[in-house]
Amino acid sequence: MPLSFAHDEAAVALTAQVEAFTAAAGALGDWELLAASRAHGWSRLEVVTHVRLGLEELVLGAVPTDEAPDRDAATYWSGHPDDRDDDPVPHVLWLRRVASAHQRPSAAVRLLERARDGVAAWLRTLPEGVAGFQGGRLSTGDLLATWVVELAVHQLDLDLPDDTPPGLPWTRATLEALAGAPLPAGLDDRTAVLAGLGREPADLGPAYPVSL
Numbered sequence: 001m002p003l004s005f006a007h008d009e010a011a012v013a014l015t016a017q018v019e020a021f022t023a024a025a026g027a028l029g030d031w032e033l034l035a036a037s038r039a040h041g042w043s044r045l046e047v048v049t050h051v052r053l054g055l056e057e058l059v060l061g062a063v064p065t066d067e068a069p070d071r072d073a074a075t076y077w078s079g080h081p082d083d084r085d086d087d088p089v090p091h092v093l094w095l096r097r098v099a100s101a102h103q104r105p106s107a108a109v110r111l112l113e114r115a116r117d118g119v120a121a122w123l124r125t126l127p128e129g130v131a132g133f134q135g136g137r138l139s140t141g142d143l144l145a146t147w148v149v150e151l152a153v154h155q156l157d158l159d160l161p162d163d164t165p166p167g168l169p170w171t172r173a174t175l176e177a178l179a180g181a182p183l184p185a186g187l188d189d190r191t192a193v194l195a196g197l198g199r200e201p202a203d204l205g206p207a208y209p210v211s212l
Contacts, residue, residue, distance in 0.1 A: 003074035003142075003177040005170070007128040010144035014151075015123060017167040021051060021151045022116045024158050024165075025109050033105035038157040038199050041092040047157050048108045049099040051150070055115040058147060059122045062131040069130050073142040073149075073170075074177035077212050149174050153212060156194060164190055172196070179207035 005013075025033075025048045033045040042050070102108050123144075131143050138146070152167030165171075168189035175196040176182050183192040183204065195202035198209030 001074065001177040001180055002072055003145075003173060004072050004139065005141040005145040007139070007141040007144070010141040010148065011123050011126070013148045013167060013170065014144045015120065017148045017151045017155075017165060018055070018116050018119055020166050021155045022109075022112055024155050024160055024163060025051075025112055027160070028109075028158070030105045033108070035159075038159050038194075039154070041088075042095070042157070043099070044158050045102075045105045045108055046095050046099045047154050048112055050095055051154050052108065052112040052115045053098075054147075054150060055112075055119050058133070058143075059115075059118050062126075062133045062143060064127060065130050065132045065137055067130065067132075067137055069137045069139050069142070071136040071138050071142070073138070073145040074174055076136065076138060076142065076146050077174070077178060145170055145174075149212065153193070153197065156190070156199065168193055174212070175208075175210045178210045178212075181205065181207040183208075 025044075028044060033043070033048065035044055036042075037044045037047045039047060099108060126140060128140050130137055131140050133143055148167040149171045152165040152171045155163060155165040155167075171193050172183060172189050175193065179196070183196050187195065191200075194200040195204060196208050196210055197212065202208075
């Protein structure tokens with residue numbers, strides 16, 4: 001199902017979600033950052049490193065274009081670069097090597113804070129329109145929305161008790177658009193997203209879990 005978001009609304013949502021993820025990561029000490037995350041094969045430290053690298057790629061790699069979009073906030077995920085390789089192990093091990101280069105895990109959080117500041121500055125100058133990114137073209141609202149979802153999912157991956165990322169409603173909408181089926185109305189957004197992604201076991205029918 002098509003899914004799109006307005007530029008200004010998405011910029012506000014991304015700002016809030018970046019701040020929330022950074023605060024969640026900053027609440028973890030060195031030893032806690034070394035614990036396993038909800039993402040298979042990744043520690044919390046590796047989740048933080050992955051997000052920081054992604055935000056840097058967003059700021060440096062999104063290029064305005066006059067061409068029409070060929071993806072929206074949902075279909076972006078069906079052609080996501082992480083899904084183009086059937087063997088995720090090399091990337092997992094590469095990320096592990098990058099993350100382990102820090103003298104202490106908390107150093108990764110300091111770099112994340114710098115990336116957060118860079119995103120804030122970039123958003124203030126980003127013109128509304130269409131941007132090329134990772135081999136596709138999206139409206140700037142949809143591009144920013146994909147990063148609201150990315151950070152909301154990875155904030156859940158940090159596995160903090162009862163943590164509720166602000167981007168969860170958009171994440172739920174994205175999963176439902178990709179699956180072509182609603183998540184159970186009786187589930188709150190946090191529970192629905194974890195179940196819809198397969199991060200927690202649930203019988204949601206053949207459309208789920210969805211991979212982002």
